[in-house]
Amino acid sequence: MRLCQDSSSTPATARLILADGTVLHGEGLGATGAAVGELCFNTAMTGYQEILTDPSYAGQIVTFTFPHIGNTGVNDEDVENASTSSSAAARGAVLRATATSPSNHRARLDLSAWMRRRGIIGVTGVDTRMLTARIREEGVMSAVVAHNAAGSFDEEALIRKAQDWPGLLGRDLAKGVATPSAFSATESDWRLAEGFGTGDPNGPHAVVIDYGVKRNILRRLVGAGCRVSVVPAAASFDEIMAHEPDGVVLGNGPGDPAATAEYAVPVIRKLLEAKVPLFGICLGHQLLALAVGARTMKMPQGHHGANHPVRDHATGKVEIVSMNHGFAVDEASLPDTVEATHTSLFDGTNAGLRLKNAPAVSVQHHPEASPGPQDSFAVFERFVETMRREKAAA
Template sequence: MEAVLILEDGTILKGKGFGAEKEVFGELVFTTVMTGYVEVLTDPSYKGQIVMMTYPLEGNYGVKRDWFESDGIKAEGFVVREVTSKALDDFLKEYDIPGIQDIDTRFLTRKIRDKGVVKSCLKVGEKIDDDEISELLEKVRKYKDISDIDLVPLVSTKEPKIHKVDNKKARCVLVDCGVKLNIIRSLTQRNCEVIQVPYNTSYDEILDYKPDFVLISNGPGDPARLKDVINNIKNLIGVVPITGICLGNQLLALAFGGETYKMKFGHRGGNQPVKNLETDKVYITSQNHGFAVKEESLPDDVEVSFINLNDMTVEGIKHKDLPIFSVQFHPEARPGPHDTMFLFDEMIKLKDRK
C-alpha cells in the first residue's frame, strides 16, 4: 500500500503504508522511547495525535495484550522508520489505525524540535495521486488545533468502576481523564482500592465514596478546556487529600488559580531528568505531555516540587499546608524507568493527613 504524511506547512513525505487503509488527522508528535510501542499506542494521552517513534525499528518483540494501557489503540496514526513484524501491522489493522514506514523520521524529528508540533494528515491507500494530496493539504490547514478539541470525553470511563483489593489499606477515587492502566495497577498492588469515575463526576459524588484521597489522572488535550473538572477540584481542596499525574498536575495548578501553556514540542519519552527541589535528588522519568504549568502564575501557598533539568519547566507542585501534591511525569512508567514508583506510596500516605 502507498502512504503519505502531509504537514500543514506543506511538507509531504511518501512512504509505505501498513495497518488500516484510511486517512486521519491530528497533531504530529514524537517520542524518544526505545521500547514500548504497544504502551505508547494504547496510552489515552495520545488521543488526537499522530505518534512518531524516533527509534528506527518497531515491532521487534510482537504485541501482547498484557502491555495495553487502555482497551485499545488511542493514537490516531503511527509513523515509523521500519516495521519489523507482521504482528504490529495486524495490531493496527485490528483497531483501524493507519501507519506509514520507509520515511525519514530523523528529518521529521529535527523539524518538530526546531519548528514545534504541527497539524498533519496520514493517508494509507492503494493509490494516492497528487490531486488528492493537494486536497488533503487544504483539509490539514483547516483542521482544528488540539486546544480546540474536547478529547477527554472520548477516553474517559463512561461509568464508575471499582477495583477491589484484599487487605485494603486505603481507598482512592480516581478521576479518569484518560488514565493509563498501570496507574491503577500501581495502586492496587499496594492494597489501595481504586474507584475509577468519569472525568465529569461532581465533587459531592466523589465525596460520597468517602475516599482517603482523590487522584486526578493523565489524559489528552488542553487542560484549560476542562472547566467542570477544575471547578470540582476547587471544591475538593481543603476537604480531602488530592494528588495528580500529568494532566492532573496541570488541572490542580489551574484549580489553584495558576496558568498553563502549550509547549513547543513537549516532553515525550523515557529519559527525562527531573530534580526534587526538597531533597536535590535527580530521577530519570517517563513523560508524555504537550502543556506545562507556568511557575510564576502559582499562588504563594503552592510551591514547585520538581523541575525538568533539560529546560527547567515545572514537573510537580505541592501545597505548603494542605495534603496535596502532583507530578507532571509518569511514576507508573510503561514504558520508561521505575525511578519514581515510590510516589504511589506517598499518595497512599496522604490518608494519614486527612
C-alpha cells in the first residue's frame, strides 16, 4: 500500500514505512537518515520533550496523538535522561501538524533543531489518527522513519529494514542506556523563578539502580528528603551495598524485563534476603515481580500516556498517572507472598505490588510525573518513611 499525503510538486522529505509495506509521505524534521524501531502511540497532550528523552522509549518510534507538538519549543530543564548514555532514547517521532515557531518564556530552541542535535528523526503531516487506530486494532508494529532533504528514498530497502528488525521481545536494552559509572544526584524539584532546589545531605541514603532511570525520579527522591546515589544497571550486590544504602530503587528502563532479569533478578533477590527496603518503578516493578517468581507478558499496544487512571487498593482513590510500558506483570502468576496494590482502570492490568515478607513495593506507573498533578507523589514519601523505620529498627 502507498499513501501519499503531500499534494505539492515538491518531493516529500520524509517517510514512515511499516513492516507490512505501508508507506506514508510527510515532511521531515530533526535529524536526517533512517531509524527503525517499534511504532507506538502516546496520548499525552503535554510533555513531548520529556517523552522524547525518556530512556524507556529506547528502540521505539513515538506517534503523538495530540496534533500540536513542538509549539512551546524546548528548554534545558525538561530533559529526562539522567545519563549521557541514554541521550538517544526514542528513535523517531511522528506528528500530525508542523510545529510553529516556539512561543513560551522557557523555550531555548525550536523542536526540529533540538531533535537534530539529539539524533531524533521526525516526520510531520501524517494521519496520526489512522496510525493510532491501526496500532489499537493490530498492536505495535515495526517501522522505519526516514528523513532526506532531497526527498530521495529507496522505499523497498526501507520496507525490508522494517521487516528485518527483531522487535523488543527478548531484548535487554537497559545496559545501553544506563550510566557506565556511579554518580550522586543532588537536584531537587524545580520551581518557577527559582530553578532546582537541593536536598538534605543527612537524609536516608537511596541507591538507584539505573536501568534507564528518568531524571525526575531522582529529583523526587531528593525532594522527599533522600541522599541519592545512582549505580549502573549491572551493578553487583556487593557494589550496591558498598554505598551503604538505607534503601534501593529499581528504576525504569526500556526493553523486555525477562531479558534484563538475567542479571538483575539475582541481585534483587539478594537485596530481598538482606531485607533492604526496595521501591520499583515501571521496569523496576516488573523486575521485582520476576524476582519473586511471577511472569511478565508483552502487551498488544502498551500503555503510553499521561491520562491513565489507576486505583490504589489501600485508599480506594483513583490517581491520574503517567504510563510508559510495553510489558506488564501477569497478576495471575503472583505468589501468595505478594499483594497487588494498584490496578489500571483502562484494562485491569496490574499496576503495583507489595511484598508481605519484605519491605518492598513497586508501581507500574511513573509517580514522578505530574499529570494529576501530584496524585502519586506520596509513594516517594512512604518509601522514605520505610527507610527511616527499617534503619531505626536495625
